[in-house]
Amino acid sequence: MAVPWKGVINKIDDYRWEIPQTYKQGMRVPGLIYASESMLRHIWEDEAYLQVANVAFLPGIVGYSLAMPDIHPGYGFPIGGVAATRLKDGVVSPGGVGFDINCGARLLRTNLTEEEVKPKIEQLTSALYINIPSGVGSEGKIRLNEKEMEKVLLKGAQWAVEKGYGEAGDIMVTEESGCMKRANPEKVSDRAKKRGAPQLGTLGSGNHFLEVEVVNEIYDREAAQVMGIMEEGQVLLMVHTGSRGFGHQVCDDYVRLMGEAVKRYGINLPDRQLACAPVNSPEGQDYLAGMACAANYAWANRQCITHWARECFIRVFNKGPRELGLEQVYDVAHNIAKIEEHTVNGQKITLCVHRKGATRAFPKGHPDVPAIYRNIGQPVLIPGDMGRYSFVAIGTETAMKESFGSTCHGAGRMESRTAAKRNVRGSDVLHELASRGITVKAASMSGLAEEASEAYKDVAEVVEVTHKAGISRKIAKVVPLGVVKG
Amino acid sequence: MNKDFEIIDHTADVGIRAYGADLKDAFVNAARGLFSLITELDSVDEILQRNIEVDAPDEEILLVAWLNELIYLFDVENVLFKRFEINKLSDTHLEATAFGEKVDKTKHELKIGVKAATYHMTKIVKDDGYRVEVLLDI
Numbered sequence: 001m002a003v004p005w006k007g008v009i010n011k012i013d014d015y016r017w018e019i020p021q022t023y024k025q026g027m028r029v030p031g032l033i034y035a036s037e038s039m040l041r042h043i044w045e046d047e048a049y050l051q052v053a054n055v056a057f058l059p060g061i062v063g064y065s066l067a068m069p070d071i072h073p074g075y076g077f078p079i080g081g082v083a084a085t086r087l088k089d090g091v092v093s094p095g096g097v098g099f100d101i102n103c104g105a106r107l108l109r110t111n112l113t114e115e116e117v118k119p120k121i122e123q124l125t126s127a128l129y130i131n132i133p134s135g136v137g138s139e140g141k142i143r144l145n146e147k148e149m150e151k152v153l154l155k156g157a158q159w160a161v162e163k164g165y166g167e168a169g170d171i172m173v174t175e176e177s178g179c180m181k182r183a184n185p186e187k188v189s190d191r192a193k194k195r196g197a198p199q200l201g202t203l204g205s206g207n208h209f210l211e212v213e214v215v216n217e218i219y220d221r222e223a224a225q226v227m228g229i230m231e232e233g234q235v236l237l238m239v240h241t242g243s244r245g246f247g248h249q250v251c252d253d254y255v256r257l258m259g260e261a262v263k264r265y266g267i268n269l270p271d272r273q274l275a276c277a278p279v280n281s282p283e284g285q286d287y288l289a290g291m292a293c294a295a296n297y298a299w300a301n302r303q304c305i306t307h308w309a310r311e312c313f314i315r316v317f318n319k320g321p322r323e324l325g326l327e328q329v330y331d332v333a334h335n336i337a338k339i340e341e342h343t344v345n346g347q348k349i350t351l352c353v354h355r356k357g358a359t360r361a362f363p364k365g366h367p368d369v370p371a372i373y374r375n376i377g378q379p380v381l382i383p384g385d386m387g388r389y390s391f392v393a394i395g396t397e398t399a400m401k402e403s404f405g406s407t408c409h410g411a412g413r414m415e416s417r418t419a420a421k422r423n424v425r426g427s428d429v430l431h432e433l434a435s436r437g438i439t440v441k442a443a444s445m446s447g448l449a450e451e452a453s454e455a456y457k458d459v460a461e462v463v464e465v466t467h468k469a470g471i472s473r474k475i476a477k478v479v480p481l482g483v484v485k486g
Numbered sequence: 487m488n489k490d491f492e493i494i495d496h497t498a499d500v501g502i503r504a505y506g507a508d509l510k511d512a513f514v515n516a517a518r519g520l521f522s523l524i525t526e527l528d529s530v531d532e533i534l535q536r537n538i539e540v541d542a543p544d545e546e547i548l549l550v551a552w553l554n555e556l557i558y559l560f561d562v563e564n565v566l567f568k569r570f571e572i573n574k575l576s577d578t579h580l581e582a583t584a585f586g587e588k589v590d591k592t593k594h595e596l597k598i599g600v601k602a603a604t605y606h607m608t609k610i611v612k613d614d615g616y617r618v619e620v621l622l623d624i
Contacts, residue, residue, distance in 0.1 A: 046497055072497045075606030075621050079498055099601040099623045136524065136596035137564055137589055195561050205599035206624055245561045248601040248623075252554050255605065259547065272546075272605035416495040417598070417624060446597045486599070 005044045009033070015469040018064075019053050026268060027056035032064035034403075034469050039069055039461060042414065051078035054270045058083060059278070060090020062344050062351065066403055068358050069465040070412030070457060074098070076273030079357035079413075082406045084342065085279065087350045091267065092284045093276035094254040094291070096354030097337050101250060101291055102298035103208075103242030104175075104333040105381035106306060107392065109228040110313065111325035112235040114214045117481060118437075120316055121212065125439045125482035127312040128210050132305050133202040134486040135443025140201035142304065149193050152200065153185045156296030157331075160303035166310075170303065173370050173379075174331040175360065178299035180292035187289040189253050196246025196297055201304035205447055205486035208241040209386065210309065212482035216389060220475050223376040223394060227329045229476050236478055237313075237326075238390060239305050240383050241486075242335065243298035250294045254287045279352050288337065288352075295336055302331060329392070330370075330379035332359050334409040342404050353404045361395030361407040361472045369395070380472050384411045384459030386440070386451060386483045387433055391463045391474055398470035407472035411459035420455040421446060433483075442485040451485060491519035494619065500598075501607065501621045509545075510572040512616040513552060513580070517570045520553055520603075520622070521586075524560065525594045530568040533587035540580045546608045549618055552580055553603035564589045598624055 010018045012032075017040055019031030031052040035043055043049055048071045055077055056065035062084055071080030076095040085091055117124065133140055144152060152159045157171055157178025171178050185193075203210065215234045218224045229236070243250075258275035261267075261283045267276065277283035310326050317324060337354045344351075362369050362378040369378045377394035384390045388411075399405050415423075426445030429452045433440050442448040466472045494501030502519035506512030521527060540555050542548035559565055567586035574581040589596065601623040609619040 048497075074498055075604035075623060099604075136599040137560070191558060191562075195558065199561075205596075206601075248561075249558070252602050256547070256551070259605070260543065272608065275605070413498050416497055417500055418493055418495050444595070444597055446595075450598070 005040065009040070009049060015465050019049060024053050026270065027053055029056050029061050029064055031056055031067065033067040033071065034465055034471065035069045036461065036465055039457070039465065043071055046073055048073045048078045052081065054274060055081055055083050057269055058085060058091050058093060058274065058276060059267055060085040062086055063404070066406070068408040069462045070357065070408045070410050072412045072414065074356065076271045077356045080408065081356045082354065082358045082404060084351040084353045084404045087279050087339065087352060090279055090352060091276035092279045092287055092337055092352050093274055093354065094251050094258060094287055095273045095275060096356050097251070097291060098335045098356050099248045099251040100242040100335055101247035101294035102333045103335045104298065104302070104331060105383055106239040106302045106331040107329040107381050108237040108306065109325060109327055109329050110235045110237065111323070112317065114233045114235060114481065117212065117235045121439050121482045124212060124312060124316045125441050125484060127316055128309060129441035129484045131308045131312055132210060132484065134204065134484060136205045138202045138204065139198040142201045144197045144200060149197055150185045152300045153188065153293035153296055154183050155179055157299040157303040160300045165304045165307035170306065170328045173328050173372070174299060175333050178303065178331065180295045182289055183292035183296050184289035185293055187286045188250055188293050192246050192249035192253065195249045196244060199244040199246065200297070200301055202244060203241050203305065203484070203486045204244050205443065207451060208486045210484040211238045211386070211480050213238060213390065213478040213480050215476055216479045217477040220473070223475050226373065226376050227379055227392065228327055229392065237309055238381065238383060239302050239309065241301060241305065243294040244301065246297045247294035250290045254290060257283060291337060295333065299331070330381060332381050334359055340405070351404065355406055357409050358406045359409045360405055361399040362405045363395050363397045363400050380407055382408060382410055382459060382463055385453045385456040386480055386485065387438065387453035388459065389477050389479045391459065392476045392478070393463065393472040393474045396470055396473055399472060403471045407466045408462050411456040411462060413455055414457050415455040417450040420452050421449045423454065424449050424452045438480050439482040440485065448485055490515040493519070496621060499621055499624045501619060503617065503619045505615060505617055507615045509616045510575050512618045513549060513572055513575065514570045516549065516553060516618050516620060517556055517567065520556060520600065521567055523598055523600060525566055525596055527568045529594050530566045531587050532569060532585040534565065535583050535585045536565065538582045538584055542578055545577045545610050548578060548580055549610065549620060550603045550605055550608055553620060556584065557600055557602060566594060600624060
């Protein structure tokens with residue numbers, strides 16, 4: 001029987017599918033989707049592949065318009081999309097980063113075991129819920145005046161560490177050392193600063209969370225040990241949040257500005273939300289400077305949250321930080337545009353790599369990988385849904401060769417929020433998770449229903465595809481024990 | 487059609503489809519749709535008001551900018567709005583008054599956070615009356 005996508009999507013191998021450039025007039029490169037055949041069926045049905053084709057319209061795009069296996073329809077760009085554009089004649093698109101600039105994940109290890117944590121998980125989860133503001137409209141404990149705000153935007157996680165939130169060692173294992181250099185606060189509106197000022201050090205709502213988790217399976221013991229992941233049963237902590245209202249406003253301001261730039265530069269696009277400007281134009285440069293401010297805000301945000309999370313562990317277990325071994329494994333951005341060097345058709349070129357719901361996955365030996373990971377590759381953090389599991393992986397040479405050093409970022413939604421709420425109630429989700437030994441504290445019950453496991457793809461399937469395709473290598477699987485949801 | 491607005495399913499986000507006898511009505515109903523996602527409109531009282539002015543190069547962008555202005559006010563001032571009066575509306579300019587109150591967590595259940603209104607799938611259709619559609623990033 002013929003597959004429904006016959007004539008539109010061609011199979012390259014079991015994990016790679018191509019949308020030929022001829023599919024839609026105006027595509028400058030073909031599309032490439034990493035997926036298994038069963039996942040492709042869903043990508044076909046929810047029409048996410050159309051957005052992969054639309055992204056291929058961007059001027060200066062090279063190689064392929066890429067989609068990771070967690071792809072699902074976004075606004076303009078698909079979520080799980082990667083697009084690299086030439087610096088010299090390509091564009092940068094704020095929609096290719098998204099509203100939650102540098103939404104990302106951070107992982108901390110501990111010396112604690114499941115047996116030690118389980119009896120205190122209620123207490124620990126409550127402490128995290130109380131000490132780290134979460135939910136819609138949550139405000140932080142930090143008050144930033146104009147001058148301090150500017151420092152946050154310029155220095156990112158480094159600002160937080162200087163203020164006593166966390167340790168210098170955290171920065172060494174944060175993407176970009178938690179600070180993008182091209183940040184310029186003058187390129188950010190007062191509205192964004194006003195929106196961001198009360199929200200630093202807050203988790204937010206939607207898919208953001210804090211998760212106390214247990215190592216369930218280790219696939220590469222040697223690499224895992226380099227990350228401080230020693231054995232099954234060890235407890236870890238994951239933080240998933242971004243740049244809050246600050247990033248949303250930066251994106252909104254620039255999508256609007258670029259909407260006008262598109263006309264000025266005569267760029268033809270199939271979707272208004274793909275609005276863009278040449279990387280080297282004043283608009284493009286200003287966006288990158290503003291985006292870097294938002295990325296830095298997000299790194300400062302995760303840094304402050306990390307600090308308060310450590311305080312909770314110290315209080316609940318009545319042990320010092322050394323004894324607890326609360327060290328950061330890594331921190332990665334999932335929504336960002338980066339200026340990077342890649343080899344395309346045998347030539348080294350500088351590109352603007354948009355990762356919208358995708359993770360950088362640099363291989364061992366790459367100069368941007370922190371020294372302690374240079375012999376294994378950059379850690380990749382892939383949170384799943386709250387009821388199942390998450391993964392830790394590392395970047396590979398294959399990613400460098402074919403996906404601009406990128407891989408998947410999570411499970412990927414499968415079901416709409418409204419459908420999820422129709423099918424399940426927040427209180428049912430809570431009971432179901434409790435019956436499986438997972439403690440959950442949530443700011444909103446309806447928010448919890450929207451994040452039910454059933455609404456997501458199986459992240460194990462996603463990670464299996466990226467592993468088999470070779471664009472990242474799985475290292476460990478972790479399962480949730482306690483979750484704080486915004 | 488007896489409805490003022492309805493919520494549209496979207497995999498990652500949520501859309502609003504709002505109706506109105508004229509464009510002003512449709513813009514008002516889109517704003518009510520937006521706040522109905524954030525909280526129960528019935529739980530909000532009219533205690534304060536804000537005057538809002540928005541400019542944009544065309545009607546569709548004006549619709550997105552209108553909703554983003556309300557999201558901004560919610561984020562910065564923590565105000566929930568339930569009623570809107572649009573005093574002036576052209577293709578490029580809007581003046582409105584919004585009525586509502588500050589968030590009170592003992593009284594208002596906050597359901598979801600809305601990051602922004604997007605330009606993806608934005609639609610303004612005139613048949614009998616007006617129908618407008620916007621996709622929100624959640």
